Amino acid sequence: DTGVSQNPRHKITKRGQNVTFRCDPISEHNRLYWYRQTLGQGPEFLTYFQNEAQLEKSRLLSDRFSAERPKGSFSTLEIQRTEQGDSAMYLCASSFSTGTSGNNEQFFGPGTRLTVL
């Protein structure tokens, strides 16, 4: 399977703990995106990378959230001092783009479901 993969698929943690999620994009894709989806809502953009550079961050991405893509391949999203409001599905997507137009198709992974108790 050469699609976007995410690990773990499910994570249950206690409030105040730190969690880290991993995303492996499609291998030739230079862009990687993180979204958050809460129950009954559409995904909301968090941040994106072009290669290893983090080019945009949403206001949703508080100081407790940090994302990295150190070698321009896989990415990690860390949430520090988790809160119950962080419970959501965290989605990763990737795309290949050489320009600035909005036409690049993003391919989504299955998501990591986080539950904060």
Add this chain to the structure above:
Amino acid sequence: GDSVTQMEGPVTLSEEAFLTINCTYTATGYPSLFWYVQYPGEGLQLLLKATKADDKGSNKGFEATYRKETTSFHLEKGSVQVSDSAVYFCALTPYSSASKIIFGSGTRLSIRP
């Protein structure tokens, strides 16, 4: 800011019925428009897209036409099947930025045999 508003669900139809899911958008410039689908237990998949006014996107019997004058991108299918049961998301990418997709809240569709 840019946003997408879509018909609230859930929508329940009988097999072979005609489907319309309404979607309108607010955006500056000329966004690209998409419909994504999320089947039970699966990830989001692109269903169809349109990148400029009057373009029609189509796939798997679904169609949507980019209407700039009404800022709409309604999803239609002439005869739905049980296998079309899923959550459908209307979305846009701002013309000025390829950095993100802005999604609507989703419409859950259930098809009765």
